[in-house]
Amino acid sequence: MKRRGRGIACMWYPIGFTVAANPSAAVVKVNEDGTATLLTGTVETGQGSLTVLAQIVAEELGIATDSVHVVSADTDTTPLDTGAIASRTTYVTGNAARLAAAKAKEILFEVAAPLLGVKPHQLEARDYKIQVRGFPQRNIHIGDVADRARGVNGQPALGSASFNPATVALDPETGQGVPFATYVYATQIAEVDVDDETGEVEVLRIVASHDCGTPINPMLVEGQVEGGISMGVGFALQEEMLFDSQGRLINPNLTNYIMPTSLDMPKVEVDIVDSYDPTGPFGAKGVGEPTCVATAAAIMNAIHDAVGVRITSLPATAEKVHAALKAKRAQETRQLTA
Amino acid sequence: MTKVTLTVNGEARSASVPPEMTLLRLLREEFNLTGSKLGCDVGDCGACTVLVDGKAVNSCLMLAGQADGRDVVTIEGLATMERLHPIQKAFEEKGSLQCGFCGPGVIMSAKALLDENPDPSEEEIRDALAGNLCRCTGYTKMIEAIQAAARVEDARPTAKSA
Amino acid sequence: MDKKSAVVETGTATERARSVEEMLRAPAAAPLAPLPLEVLVPEAKQQTPAVRQRVTRPDGRLHGLGQTKYIDDFYMPGMLYAKVKRAGIASARIISIDTKEAEAMPGVVAVITGRDVPCNSFGPSLKDQPVLADTRVFYSGDGVAAVAAVTEQIATEALEKIKVEYEPLTPVLDPLLSLQLETPGVHAPNPNVYWHKVIKKGDVERGFAESYRVFEGTFRTQMVEHVPLEPHSSLATWDANGRVTIYSTLGRITLGRADLSRTLGIPMSRIRIIATVVGGNFGGKNEITTEPIVALLAKKTGRPVKCTFTRPEEFTSSTTRHPLIMEYKTGVSKQGKLLARQIRLVLDGGAYCSWSETTLGKACILSAGPYEIENLHAEAFVVYTNKTMTGAMRGFGAPQVCFAYESHMDDIAKALGIDPLEIRLMNTLKEGSLSPTSQVLHSVVVADTLKQAAERFGWNGNGSKS
Numbered sequence: 001m002k003r004r005g006r007g008i009a010c011m012w013y014p015i016g017f018t019v020a021a022n023p024s025a026a027v028v029k030v031n032e033d034g035t036a037t038l039l040t041g042t043v044e045t046g047q048g049s050l051t052v053l054a055q056i057v058a059e060e061l062g063i064a065t066d067s068v069h070v071v072s073a074d075t076d077t078t079p080l081d082t083g084a085i086a087s088r089t090t091y092v093t094g095n096a097a098r099l100a101a102a103k104a105k106e107i108l109f110e111v112a113a114p115l116l117g118v119k120p121h122q123l124e125a126r127d128y129k130i131q132v133r134g135f136p137q138r139n140i141h142i143g144d145v146a147d148r149a150r151g152v153n154g155q156p157a158l159g160s161a162s163f164n165p166a167t168v169a170l171d172p173e174t175g176q177g178v179p180f181a182t183y184v185y186a187t188q189i190a191e192v193d194v195d196d197e198t199g200e201v202e203v204l205r206i207v208a209s210h211d212c213g214t215p216i217n218p219m220l221v222e223g224q225v226e227g228g229i230s231m232g233v234g235f236a237l238q239e240e241m242l243f244d245s246q247g248r249l250i251n252p253n254l255t256n257y258i259m260p261t262s263l264d265m266p267k268v269e270v271d272i273v274d275s276y277d278p279t280g281p282f283g284a285k286g287v288g289e290p291t292c293v294a295t296a297a298a299i300m301n302a303i304h305d306a307v308g309v310r311i312t313s314l315p316a317t318a319e320k321v322h323a324a325l326k327a328k329r330a331q332e333t334r335q336l337t338a
Numbered sequence: 339m340t341k342v343t344l345t346v347n348g349e350a351r352s353a354s355v356p357p358e359m360t361l362l363r364l365l366r367e368e369f370n371l372t373g374s375k376l377g378c379d380v381g382d383c384g385a386c387t388v389l390v391d392g393k394a395v396n397s398c399l400m401l402a403g404q405a406d407g408r409d410v411v412t413i414e415g416l417a418t419m420e421r422l423h424p425i426q427k428a429f430e431e432k433g434s435l436q437c438g439f440c441g442p443g444v445i446m447s448a449k450a451l452l453d454e455n456p457d458p459s460e461e462e463i464r465d466a467l468a469g470n471l472c473r474c475t476g477y478t479k480m481i482e483a484i485q486a487a488a489r490v491e492d493a494r495p496t497a498k499s500a
Numbered sequence: 501m502d503k504k505s506a507v508v509e510t511g512t513a514t515e516r517a518r519s520v521e522e523m524l525r526a527p528a529a530a531p532l533a534p535l536p537l538e539v540l541v542p543e544a545k546q547q548t549p550a551v552r553q554r555v556t557r558p559d560g561r562l563h564g565l566g567q568t569k570y571i572d573d574f575y576m577p578g579m580l581y582a583k584v585k586r587a588g589i590a591s592a593r594i595i596s597i598d599t600k601e602a603e604a605m606p607g608v609v610a611v612i613t614g615r616d617v618p619c620n621s622f623g624p625s626l627k628d629q630p631v632l633a634d635t636r637v638f639y640s641g642d643g644v645a646a647v648a649a650v651t652e653q654i655a656t657e658a659l660e661k662i663k664v665e666y667e668p669l670t671p672v673l674d675p676l677l678s679l680q681l682e683t684p685g686v687h688a689p690n691p692n693v694y695w696h697k698v699i700k701k702g703d704v705e706r707g708f709a710e711s712y713r714v715f716e717g718t719f720r721t722q723m724v725e726h727v728p729l730e731p732h733s734s735l736a737t738w739d740a741n742g743r744v745t746i747y748s749t750l751g752r753i754t755l756g757r758a759d760l761s762r763t764l765g766i767p768m769s770r771i772r773i774i775a776t777v778v779g780g781n782f783g784g785k786n787e788i789t790t791e792p793i794v795a796l797l798a799k800k801t802g803r804p805v806k807c808t809f810t811r812p813e814e815f816t817s818s819t820t821r822h823p824l825i826m827e828y829k830t831g832v833s834k835q836g837k838l839l840a841r842q843i844r845l846v847l848d849g850g851a852y853c854s855w856s857e858t859t860l861g862k863a864c865i866l867s868a869g870p871y872e873i874e875n876l877h878a879e880a881f882v883v884y885t886n887k888t889m890t891g892a893m894r895g896f897g898a899p900q901v902c903f904a905y906e907s908h909m910d911d912i913a914k915a916l917g918i919d920p921l922e923i924r925l926m927n928t929l930k931e932g933s934l935s936p937t938s939q940v941l942h943s944v945v946v947a948d949t950l951k952q953a954a955e956r957f958g959w960n961g962n963g964s965k966s
Contacts, residue, residue, distance in 0.1 A: 006959070008920050009906040010950055012870035012929070013898050018861040043751050044559065045781035046437025046474050051557045058550035065555045066545035073775035075757050083752025084778075085786050085892060086858075127548050170937060175699030175878075178939045179865055185929075185946035187953040209953035211945045219433045219554040223475060227436065228894070230476035231782075234724070235899060241723040241820060247590025247671040247886050248640045252815035254382035254471065259727055262467040262477040271952050277943040282551045285943070293898045297906035301920065304910060313720040314903060358653075372573035373566020375779075377729050378811040385729055413566035419513040426564040430556055431542065438563025439729040439779030445564060473727050473780050 002193045004204075005306025009297035010187040013290040014180035016088045016165040023164040024093040025079035028057055028100040030108065030157035032150055034128055034143030035067040036101070041081030042093050043073045047288055048220040049089040055216050056094050056281050060101035062125030063142065079160065087286040088165075090216060091182065094281035095163040103159025111149045111157075112140050166279075182277050184290050186210040188229070190266075190298035194306040199322030201237055201303060203266040206295065210270065213277040213285035225270045225291045232295020233266070234259045237315050342406045346371070347415030353402070361405045362386045362397040365412060373413035373442045377471070384470035387443035388412045394450035396469070413442035416449065424490045425449055428483040436474035444470045448484045457488060559777055570779050571733035571747050572808045579735075580609055582797050582807035583655040584632075584643040584790065585662050586816060590671035590886040591686070592637045594664060597645055602661040607654035610800045611662070613645045617792060618765035624755065624787055626694065626853035628687065629889070631763055631792045637666065638686065639851035639886050641817035646790075648797040648805050671886035675848040676825065678883040686851070686884035694849060695857050697864045699878040699936050707840025707875030711831030715912050719826045719904040723848070726821075726893055730779020731814055736794040737804040744795050745772040751781040756788055763792040783892035784818050787854065819891025822859050822882070823848040826867070826904040831875075836916050836923045843867045845880035845901070847890070854891035856882045863897025868936045869905035870946045871927040876936050921954050 016022055027039040038057050044050045054068040061068075072078055081093055109120035112130040116123070116138050124133045131139035149157045165181035191205040208225050215221045238258040242250040251257050276283035296314060304310050309324040343352040346369060353368040362379075365371045365388070374397055377385030381399040388397045389411040416423035422430070425448050435441040444467060451458055451466035458466070463481050472480070544553045562568045599611040614620050614634025621627045633642045645662050649655035672678045678692045685692045708714055734748040744764075750756040753773040761768045778785060790807040798805040809818065824847055831840040845863055849856045864880040913923040928946045935941055953959075 006957070007910070008924070008950070008954070008959070009902060010870055010924055010928070010946055011898065011902045011906075012866065012946060013895070014862065014865070018858055018865070041754060043753060043775040043778060043781075045751050045778040045785070046439075048433075048436065048557050050559070051555055055550040055553065055555060058548070062548060063550075064546045064548050065550045065553065066541050073753055074772070075753050075774075076772045080754050081752075083755060083786065084781060085752060085783065086896070173698070174701070175697065175864070175936075176701070176938045179861070179937060180939075182943065183935075183941065185870060185944065185949050187946070187949040189953050189957040189959060191957075205957075207953050207957040209949040209956070211943075211949060213943065214551060216551050217555055218552065220557075223433055223436055223479060226476035226478040227474045228476075231473070231894060232899065235721075236903075239722070239724040241725060241815065241888070243673060243887060245673075246640075247673050248588065249816050249888070252812040253380065254378050254727070254811060255380070257725065257727070257815065259471065259473070260476075261469075261471065262464040262481070265464075265477050268476065268478050269956060271956060273945050273948045273952050275943055275945045275948070279942075289894045289896070289898070293895050293902045294906070296899060297903045300903060300907050301910045304907075304914075310907065310911060312718060312907070314722055366573075370575075371566075372569070375570070375730070376572065376808075377731070380811070382811075383729065417565055422561075422564070426561075429564045430560045433554075433556060433560065435560050435563040437728070437730065437780045438559065438568050438777065439570065441563045442566040471727075471729065473729055473782070 001197065002195055003306040004191065004193055005302040006189060006191045007298045007301025007305055008187065008189045009294040009301060011290065011294040012183050012185050013293055014183050015091045015286045016180055017086055018179045019167045019169050019177065021164050022082040022088060022092065023162050024081045024096040025160065025162035026093065026096040026100040027079055027160040028097065028104045030061065030104045030146045032143065032147040034063060034141065034146055036061055036063065038068060038070045038097055039078045040070065040072050040093055040097065041078040042089055043084050045084045047224060048217065049084060052090055052216045052220065053094060053097050056098050057101045059282060060098050061105060063128055087288040087290065090284050090286045091280050092163055092165060094284060096161050098281040099161035099163060100159040103161055104157045107149055107155055107157045108142065108145045111153050112145045115140060181279055182285050184211045184285050184287065186290055186294055188294040188298045190302040192299060192302040192306060194303055194321065196307050196325055199318040199325060201316060201321060203233055203299060205267045206298065207269045209273050210287065210291065211273050211275045212287040213275050213280050214283035215272045216282065216284050218272060221272055221287050222270045224287045226268050228291020229268055229295050230260045230265055231292040233264060235314060236296035236299040237317065240315050340403045342402050344405050344407060345409045347411060355402050357403060359402045360398050361400040361402050364402040365397060371412050371414050375439055375442060377439070384447065385440050385443045387446045387470060389446055389450055392453065394447045413445060425484065425487040428487040432479045432483040432486065434475065434479040434483040440470055440472045444472065444480055452488055568777055570730055570776060571735055571749055574735055574747060574806070576737060576804040579804040579806055580648040580650060580801060581652040581655050582646055582648045582794055582805050583652070583659055584793065585645045585659040587633065587637040587642040587644050588640055589637060589666055589668060590640045591669040592666035593669065594633065594635055594637060594644065595667055596665045598663040599645060602647060602658040605654065605658050605661060607651065608647055608649045608658045610648045610797055611645060612796050612800065616796055617763060619763050622759045622763055622788060623853050624855055625857040629852040629854065639888055641888055643817065646793045646797060648801055673885055673887060675846055675883050675885055678885050679846055679881060686886060692883045693881050694853060694884060695860050695882045697860055697880045699864055699876065701936060701938060702875035704840045704842050704875045704877045708831040711839050712834040714829060714831045715908065715915065716829045717908045717911060719907060721824050721900040721903060723823045723890070724821045725815055726782040726784035728780030728782060728784060731809040731811060732785060732789050732818060733806070733808040734791045734794050735804060735806040736798040738798055743770045743772065745774065746791050746795060747774050748791050749778050749785050750775055750788065751778060751785045756791060759788045760791055760795065764795055782894045786892045789818065816888065819854050820888050821893035822856065822890040822897060824863065824897065824900040826901060828904055828908045830908060830912065832912055836918045836926055838871055838873045838927050840875035841868055841873050843878040847880065847882040848887065849882040849884055850887050850890040851884065852889040854889045856890060858892065859897045863901050865936060866898050867901040867905065870929050872929055872933050878936065921950060921959055924950055
């Protein structure tokens with residue numbers, strides 16, 4: 001018989017390396033027509049980081065994302081980046097990209113200011129224009145400014161910057177210190193059906209509320225949450241590398257290493273919670289890893305709610321749940337007859 | 339060496355290959371059609387999915403010789419110079435692909451489904467994708483995209499399959 | 501006018517292009533790659549401001565067309581294919597490696613072993629991992645030799661012809677056993693516990709003494725693998741000035757270049773690493789695997805060399821997630837407030853250190869959960885075993901400890917008769933709270949996520965089943 005249960009799990013997760021320096025550098029070049037190029041040493045590993053970085057640079061320069069071209073992942077031509085790891089790209093590389101764009105923008109402001117009859121700090125970049133803050137009708141197209149920077153002032157609009165999160169080393173005896181510059185938080189709630197005869201668990205629905213600071217691209221954040229949950233479902237119920245008594249892997253293949261298919265994924269509902277981190281680019285933090293952290297816990301708590309057994313080791317295969325159910329029934333029988 | 343002649347994306351192609359060569363390697367190494375991917379080479383992951391005579395198959399499980407005389411469609415055969423295939427367009431708009439490696443295989447499985455069943459339920463879509471493993475996306479936005487593409491295909495007056 | 505010219509004059513863009521191509525094409529040339537002329541620039545990409553827009557990814561279009569080039573899609577003229585021979589034995593001394601028969605095979609161009617590597621050790625923190633094992637094997641997936649041949653098939657067959665003589669040693673597989681062993685250690689004379697961390701805050705013993713009840717629980721997690729759909733791959737080519745270019749699936753090319761400089765013994769200015777889009781990383785492609793091997797084989801043969809992992813190698817010979825054994829002891833007030841928590845973590849650290857130091861640190865810091873706890877003692881150990889090296893995997897210990905602390909929390913809630921949502925809201929970190937390391941936290945929204953998720957889920961009342 002199928003029994004329904006629900007479980008809740010919340011979590012926290014840091015952005016960047018533990019204490020150790022993990023800088024990123026970036027270069028932004030504003031072309032003579034106001035479009036731009038970003039050079040970054042980061043590597044696109046599928047999460048969409050290059051798109052997010054383009055959005056950050058576009059925002060800083062007041063142009064559209066389509067006008068920013070990103071060049072990445074070449075040690076000869078792109079500046080140093082500690083890498084796509086520890087959910088650091090949006091925060092660390094994003095900050096570096098924004099700072100680099102700001103420096104290029106400074107050059108544009110210095111060129112435009114005398115033409116508009118103001119000081120550089122009175123200017124802003126918006127909608128492809130360099131304009132006077134509060135008086136947008138006084139503006140020059142960003143392309144014209146960039147071309148003038150090159151052709152009249154002789155100073156191309158180019159900016160380079162690096163960023164490293166602020167940390168404090170941990171005391172070796174007590175571990176006290178500031179290991180990370182910022183953290184993200186999340187809650188996932190799972191609804192499951194447990195077959196109390198076979199021990200099979202079906203995950204029906206997962207509701208996820210995730211913090212990523214400002215979501216630079218909400219569509220990509222949802223993609224990370226959905227993907228992270230699929231890894232969490234596999235971790236909770238299916239995946240395990242099995243070794244024989246001599247230390248050799250028994251299941252080094254996808255036939256016998258079970259991971260979620262389209263049939264195993266529950267209905268996923270994603271909410272991005274309202275949040276802003278002043279130390280991140282436009283308030284953003286990061287999201288790559290946190291998405292798979294709470295899933296297994298939520299599912300285990302849901303199993304506990306459904307059939308009253310506490311699974312204390314992963315994965316919660318049908319055999320394990322079945323054995324736990326059997327043990328629970330045996331114990332209840334003993335208690336009754338005692 | 340075996341000589342094979344087959345239709346690939348509407349064109350007759352031939353090659354002379356070792357008898358143990360798979361259709362996947364024939365496509366990737368002889369014909370330079372690298373869109374179909376090698377993820378496991380034993381039919382577990384679906385990254386090599388192509389259409390053979392209209393059916394979705396794991397091309398790593400088919401010998402090149404077995405494809406002799408057959409009609410093969412790969413990911414490279416969906417778009418034209420004029421436009422993206424509706425499935426490709428929907429995948430792009432919904433953000434269905436992340437690293438993209440499983441993408442061609444998933445799209446071919448989706449095409450095989452929509453060619454046969456133009457108005458599939460969510461269950462039927464999940465079933466059609468069951469042989470395509472994806473580690474990045476959790477499949478959610480792929481299913482949304484296939485549903486969107488099905489609606490577009492339905493709306494078009496001439497039901498062309500490519 | 502012949503039929504083909506007629507098409508060129510009158511057909512659609514596709515028909516015209518195909519017609520011209522047929523007239524010009526050499527038999528082996530690649531077919532036309534469609535470039536859809538409808539250049540879509542979706543509205544979101546054109547909007548300013550750019551932040552918070554659902555911008556579509558430019559690489560997304562290429563993925564859907566099958567036009568993204570991953571490393572294994574690259575081909576260079578004269579390119580050779582490399583494969584690595586795996587030990588197949590979890591712990592052993594290598595007595596001898598005989599490569600003569602493999603070298604003599606038709607189609608095999610070069611074979612290398614650990615002895616050919618100028619500096620045969622690397623690692624993100626401890627440099628305890630060899631490029632190719634030369635005196636000792638520490639896990640069954642250790643590489644002992646590599647072959648470059650004209651086809652992948654020949655390279656794979658040549659591996660069988662390499663004869664390795666081993667003196668088997670007893671493997672240590674249980675991390676708790678490894679924790680107790682003094683000698684002989686897995687990496688003797690180094691101890692089995694290769695990293696250790698402690699976090700101490702307040703006074704746990706006093707906290708337990710003041711508690712209404714003390715709860716205990718032990719939790720374990722398994723070893724899992726990243727399973728990126730794209731296997732690890734790298735391609736090396738040298739130029740006549742002694743400069744090597746390596747195309748690789750590495751997720752961090754700066755470290756990669758430093759590791760290559762070290763293992764190959766050449767300056768960084770002579771190394772270029774290029775990554776394209778990686779087909780899934782999740783932490784498993786954050787250190788070098790075959791990069792030095794293809795570089796050395798390319799140097800020895802004077803030809804480009806590519807090496808792609810087989811799917812079995814992804815499991816046997818790439819990093820995995822640390823299995824954890826987690827012991828929790830928590831003291832609570834009658835109302836359900838967490839007063840004291842004591843945690844002990846043992847991480848199965850596999851055959852080599854890899855990213856264990858980072859994983860240990862994060863697991864230890866995160867192990868208390870997103871809760872305000874005044875009295876805390878968390879201690880973590882990572883030990884060597886003769887199993888696949890455990891490294892960076894999405895979360896670095898967080899999924900494991902979250903499973904433990906959230907299961908533990910629900911056990912406490914049930915025993916005290918408190919709703920699981922309520923007990924969490926009572927204890928979560930808030931804006932300005934102190935973390936386990938006494939860091940003042942900002943932008944803390946864990947309570948907001950609990951409320952938002954609970955509302956959308958429809959979590960009302962006390963665990964009622966719908």
